[in-house]
Amino acid sequence: MALNIKHALFILFAAALAAIFFLKPHKVGTVEKKGVPQIMFFDFNSFEITQNGIESTGRGLMAEKFAHTMKITSPRFKRLTPHGIESIEAKEAVYTEKRSLLFDKSVELSREDGWRITTDRIYYDLKKKIYSTQGYPFIAYYGKSVIRGKNMVYYQKSGKIKADSIKADIATEDI
Numbered sequence: 001m002a003l004n005i006k007h008a009l010f011i012l013f014a015a016a017l018a019a020i021f022f023l024k025p026h027k028v029g030t031v032e033k034k035g036v037p038q039i040m041f042f043d044f045n046s047f048e049i050t051q052n053g054i055e056s057t058g059r060g061l062m063a064e065k066f067a068h069t070m071k072i073t074s075p076r077f078k079r080l081t082p083h084g085i086e087s088i089e090a091k092e093a094v095y096t097e098k099r100s101l102l103f104d105k106s107v108e109l110s111r112e113d114g115w116r117i118t119t120d121r122i123y124y125d126l127k128k129k130i131y132s133t134q135g136y137p138f139i140a141y142y143g144k145s146v147i148r149g150k151n152m153v154y155y156q157k158s159g160k161i162k163a164d165s166i167k168a169d170i171a172t173e174d175i
Helices: 002-022
Strands: 039-050 053-065 069-073 076-081 084-089 092-096 100-111 115-125 130-132 137-142 145-155 161-169
Touching (some): 115 145
Antiparallel strands (some): 039 053, 053 069, 053 076, 084 100, 100 115, 115 137, 130 145, 137 145, 145 161
């Protein structure tokens, strides 16, 4: 009887090896239905690692990857820029294959030198490194100064900001 079990195990092992070498590997199908994510992440952290070290980090409560977009719940991203560390957080964000991010609902963009911008929506172009509210109103804070406006465009490389319809309350100590 021991000989029969030994032969059965040998045949099973040989069949497994034959399957590994001769059968095509299993392919995972992609989900094509609208509204159904291909993959989901919960409570995630991500890092952009370059030759200079970690240049940006990202966190979120949930990310859902669809065919051409990724929806992120409670995103918080930090990035090392020429002007120091910049951070942005919102209730939601959508990343597209066009290398852009749309931050939506309770968005706050801030820099470590003390200024911050709040708005309901900010677009970020990853290629051009430009933030834009594209018609949405914003409020910028620097020290005790408060600036309100629309159509804010922030150039990450130069640190320059331009906007329309500005109303500013500049504190004398911030001049």
